Amino acid sequence: MNIVELSINELIPYENNPRKNDEAVQYVANSIKEFGFKVPIVIDKDFVIVAGHTRYKASKQLGLEKVPCIIADDLTDEQIKAFRLADNKTGEFAEWDIDLLDDELDDILSINMEDFGFMDIEKDLQDDTYTNEVNIPQYDVSGENVTLRQCYDTLWADELMEEIEQSNVSHEEKEFLKEAAKRHIKFNYRNIAEYYAQASPEMQKLMEKSVLVIIDVEDDQQDKYIENFGEDHVCIFSKDEIQKKFDPMDLSEDRRTIVYARNACFDIAKELGYEYFLELDDDYTSFMIRYIEDGKLKGKDIKDLDAFFESMFTFLDDSKALSVAMAQGGDFIGGKDNTFFYKGLSRKCMNTFFCNTNKRFNFIGRVNEDVNTYTLLGQQGKLLFTFTKAQIIQKQTQSNKGGMTEMYLDGGTYVKSFYSVICSPSCVKVGIMGDKHKRVHHKVNWEYCTPKILNQKYRKR
Known part of the structure; x- marks a missing residue:
């Protein structure tokens, strides 16, 4: 040649x-x-x-x-x-090995990889970078004059109430259905933020009391939460009691991890009468739908979150899954050439957990509880999914001061990988990754993790 x-x-x-x-x-x-x-x-x-x-x-x-x-x-x-x-x-x-690509990008220090199309990747691939920098996503108030009527939309609720009123059910049943119909009221949280910024101190105080705050008994800000939101609006759970219900996988007394709250949410939601709930980490800024257009993988913010959440919970029930989640930025490395988008469903489940209180499961392990849980339960034939055409948009993970950040800094970011190996040694391994900046990280071999879902046509009769 x-x-x-x-x-x-x-x-x-x-x-x-x-x-x-x-x-x-x-x-x-x-x-x-x-x-x-x-x-x-x-x-x-x-x-x-x-x-x-x-x-x-x-x-x-x-x-x-x-x-x-x-x-x-x-x-x-x-x-x-x-x-x-x-x-x-x-x-x-071909598709990207996210962990290895993450590591390769970390080793490139003097060349701007945005020049070659990586501008939407690097910021999403910092799962193991922990700093004490406070970087909380905050809404910048524009000063727009917003009316209360612009803060909510009752169209769906009004139509349903009209139908209920014209029905032949009893008066007591009508009252019950009308109360239930209020869940279809849509709130515009941007406009609510604008209104709050200009509201009177009394109105701001009342708006704050509509919030339900969940903390644990070890939270040193407990008195402040009660002062700001009122005792009736602060739910307090005991890590001692929650720990009796799951395996932390170690004898550490360091409990600055999320697994306690993850498991407590099932009990709290049930006590409050909720059938469904969504667990989110604290570093998300928006929700997005991904789609192919003009040969490129694109995304749009979800404008009707109520409808989207309802669809996710409907799928949760229809699929008989324990939980379903949204994808993350790192899942789409390579854009339209990444096969992850086309899967529709992936067997992993992390960061955003849509749950049903009637299908309780326990997160396992003091750290890396999401990977521990979906690999271990997945091997048992339990269903946990990620919907690959919806994505949460996130800031750099663990960038906020306190809690998990300090725990990882104190113990080392590599420790979490070994918890997943203990849970699922047949499908999770750890190894040294990197050239200049070496680190330990886990990798899931899916061929050995979850039983395959087969079509009924393969059943011999």
């Missing part, structure tokens, strides 16, 4: 090229500028481009006069057509 340098003006783009590549040209140009022209353009005997249209456009953009080429004069016309398609198609079946 010979590589020859040809004038870029001699090359002829293939007029029927089915690959849309304009969005990638700048990234390829950046790559050529940074690393040089390392991958030649493949052309046929007539100098028509077979593979490398994006490199051709990038070269024109950079003003290159000559480019390296390989002349594929050993291929028939049919093979040329097939190779042109195969060269683009075969790459679609």
Whole structure:
């Protein structure tokens, strides 16, 4: 195979090229500028481009006069057509190993990887970076004059109440159904924040009392919570009592971890009369739906969270799963070429847990409780899913001062991986990752983790 340098003006783009590549040209140009022209353009005997249209456009953009080429004069016309398609198609079946990619990005310090399309990845791949920096996402009040009527929408509730009123059920049943219909009132939390900022001190105090705060008896801010929200609006649980219900997997007395609250939520929700609840970590800023458009993986903020949450809880019941979750930014590395998006469902479940109080399960292990739980229960045939077409948008994890941050800093971020190995030694392993900055991290081998779900057609009768 010979590589020859040809004038870029001699090359002829293939007029029927089915690959849309304009969005990638700048990234390829950046790559050529940074690393040089390392991958030649493949052309046929007539100098028509077979593979490398994006490199051709990038070269024109950079003003290159000559480019390296390989002349594929050993291929028939049919093979040329097939190779042109195969060269683009075969790459679609590859996917990123998120942990290894995370590590590789960590080792690149002097090169800006955003120049090559990683701008939406690096900020999502910092699962093991813990700092004492306070970085709480806060809403910036615009000062807009918002009325109370703009803070909520009763359309659905009003229509349902009208239907209830016209029904032939008893008066007592109507009153019950009307109360239940109020759950369809939609609140605009942006407008509520704007209204709160301009409300009177008395109104602000009353708005704060509509909040339910859940803390544990070891919280040193307990008195402050009660003072701000009122005793009736603060639920306090005991870590001692909760610990009797699950296996922390160690003898440590350090209880600055989330697993106690995760398990307590089942009891608290049941006591308050809730059938469904959603557990969220504290570093999320928005909820998004992901979709393919114009050959790119895109996303839009979910505007009707009530409808989305109701759909997730409906699926939770219909699928008979213990919990379902939303995907994270790191799951979509590689964009549309990442096969994760197309799965629809993944067998892992972490960070956002949609739960039903009637299907209680216990999170396991003092740390890494999400991985511990979905691997161990998954091996037992229990169903826990991630819906791969919805994503939570998050700040850098564990960036807030206190709690888990300080616990990890004190004990070492690597410790959590060993808890998952103890839970599921047949499918979870740990190893040294990294080149310059080595660290220990876990990896799940899914072929050995969860039993496969088979279609009924495979059952022999």
